[in-house]
Amino acid sequence: MFMNNKLDFEQLYALAGSTFTPGTPVNDRDLFAGRIDQLRKVSDAVTQVGYHAVLFGDRGVGKTSLSNVMSAMQIAGRTLSTCKVTCDAGDNFESLWRKAFQELSVYTIEPGFGFGQADRMGTTSLEFNLPDKSSPNDIKRLLASISSASDILIIFDEFDRITTKSVTGLMADTIKTLSDAAIKATILIVGVAESVDSLIENHASVERALVQVALPRMSKNEIGQIIDKGLTRLSMKIQAKSRLELISLSQGLPYVTHLLGLHVSRAAIDEERLEIKEQDLDKGIKNALEQWQQSVKAVHYKAVLSSQPGNIFQQVLLACAMAETDDFGYFTATSVKSPLKAGSGKDYDIPSFANHLKEFSELKRGEIIERVGQTRRFRYRFVSPLMRPYIVMKGFSDGLLSREDLSLS
Ligand SMILES: Nc1ncnc2c1ncn2[C@@H]1O[C@H](COP(=O)(O)OP(=O)(O)O)[C@@H](O)[C@H]1O
Ligand SMILES: [Mg+2]
Structure with a gap:
């Protein structure tokens, strides 16, 4: 990595691309975690x-x-x-x-x-x-x-x-x-x-x-290993707090870890730094959002599209992504209530967003969520596992969530 005693950051930038590979399965035992x-x-x-x-x-x-x-x-x-x-x-x-x-x-x-x-x-x-x-x-x-x-x-x-x-x-x-x-x-x-x-x-x-x-989803420990193994290969370091944030944003999905790992490390490399800091996370998240699987982005766009000013589709969807789930990823309308309040500052009762939940499971909103069970006992789940982390990061990037909220997701 050293060239004439000066770090070759261009080379490091390229190496990041073959270390964190969101689009490609791991083939290298050294990069395989957990x-x-x-x-x-x-x-x-x-x-x-x-x-x-x-x-x-x-x-x-x-x-x-x-x-x-x-x-x-x-x-x-x-x-x-x-x-x-x-x-x-x-x-x-x-x-x-x-x-x-x-x-x-x-x-x-x-x-x-x-x-x-x-x-x-x-x-x-x-x-x-x-x-x-x-x-x-x-x-x-x-x-x-x-x-x-x-x-x-x-x-x-x-x-x-x-x-x-x-x-x-x-x-x-x-x-x-x-x-x-x-x-x-x-x-x-x-x-x-x-x-x-x-x-x-x-x-x-x-x-x-x-x-x-x-x-199953990866444990926090396993996700942490992906970050560590990748950064070791790049001879880079990360601040402890940022590392925890990456782990929490990944929600157990190695795809997300790779996507974030790539953009966050490149954000630091762009500034010729070998240590990843908080500001790299902001920039990395924004860039990661752009590269996210097109299918996920398209469904999300359809789900929150509305011509009504002041509509709350995006807030409700974000609250769904922040809602507590059971082991199988299902959440209830009740569990959407408190993140919706935290995000919007208003105390909506269930009937005022029940219809939003219903529409999310319909074709016109891209069937982003599936609904199972019977009236009053409906349970909901995002169809694609990649949707929750995408919505959370988009919420952050659009200013609907703070950094503190992010770590809670
Ligand atoms: N054990 C692991 N260690 C490090 N990265 C992993 C691991 N498992 C998966 N990944 C990464 O996660 C992403 C999805 O992995 P992949 O094997 O394609 O998943 P699946 O076949 O289940 O859809 C890829 O970017 C891959 O590099
Ligand atoms: Mg596969």
């Missing part, structure tokens, strides 16, 4: 013959990153041959496995003939051995033929895109077949879901063989 429990569960499934795993959680919590790190791992000293398939809506059972076998390069070792002859190493692709209209049995046969050379891990990412039940059902059958035959190959299914039920048809039949790994 998730010890989940990594252990998945590697247990890999090392134990007959077990397979499913990794599920919200969008943006780090599923793809975790599966990337898995595939780079050496488990119990053994090399792992891995392949990763990203599923498309149009995939069927056979196309999924064709993709898998295309990627799977398996090393073969042929012992040398005679004394002193070296073993011959080669690679083989199994794609060409896959019959048309392949069945779970065909998959088992092919995997059995190579699994003695090394342990195999096959990852199917974005499995939630496959909505054809017959396809996910066949995948469950395959897992069962592999498990029953004790083949040394592990399937890891990865997808956006609240539970395994919605991801794999008929998963009860394979329950015994399937390690279910839920990936």
Whole structure:
């Protein structure tokens, strides 16, 4: 980083961009933070013959990153041959496995003939051995033929895109077949879901063989590690208070940490400083808002759009984002009341904003919030997990929230 004894801030600016990567899953073990429990569960499934795993959680919590790190791992000293398939809506059972076998390069070792002859190493692709209209049995046969050379891990990412039940059902059958035959190959299914039920048809039949790994929001400690690991790479520091603010703004979502980490560190780099201070947070938040996923920005815009002067759509939405939630992210009208009062200075009763809540769950306001339950017992939840932190930061940037309010979110 030093050039003629003077720091090269331009180079550092670029390095920040490859360290904090909001748009890209982590691929680098050194930058991967936390998730010890989940990594252990998945590697247990890999090392134990007959077990397979499913990794599920919200969008943006780090599923793809975790599966990337898995595939780079050496488990119990053994090399792992891995392949990763990203599923498309149009995939069927056979196309999924064709993709898998295309990627799977398996090393073969042929012992040398005679004394002193070296073993011959080669690679083989199994794609060409896959019959048309392949069945779970065909998959088992092919995997059995190579699994003695090394342990195999096959990852199917974005499995939630496959909505054809017959396809996910066949995948469950395959897992069962592999498990029953004790083949040394592990399937890891990865997808956006609240539970395994919605991801794999008929998963009860394979329950015994399937390690279910839920990936929740990250803990404050894990989010802190992302910041620390990133800043260590940049040889930068951050004031303790600003670090806590970043953690709280992230709301357990590593995407947000990366987005903020990028813009906040660049704000300091722009001023040729290696320590991140409060003013960098102000600037970083503003810049992060601009780069936020377009889909989130568009839905938010639609939700608060109104031609009525003095309308309170933005205030109510902000109060929703600040409202206390249960473990599943749901809040109630009652829990919106106090942040609305804090934000607007007025004590609105529930009927005066009930209609706003209702409209937020309708098409004309972008269905930004989903509403469940019955009259008087409605519960609400933001459809996209990225919406809450966006609204909070936008509220701050628009002057509706103070710094103190921010840390409470
Ligand atoms: N364990 C982690 N450590 C550091 N950064 C992470 C971690 N998990 C996820 N991220 C970051 O969070 C963002 C979303 O991660 P990703 O793996 O794409 O999530 P998902 O696949 O669940 O949508 C990416 O910017 C990624 O770099
Ligand atoms: Mg992903």
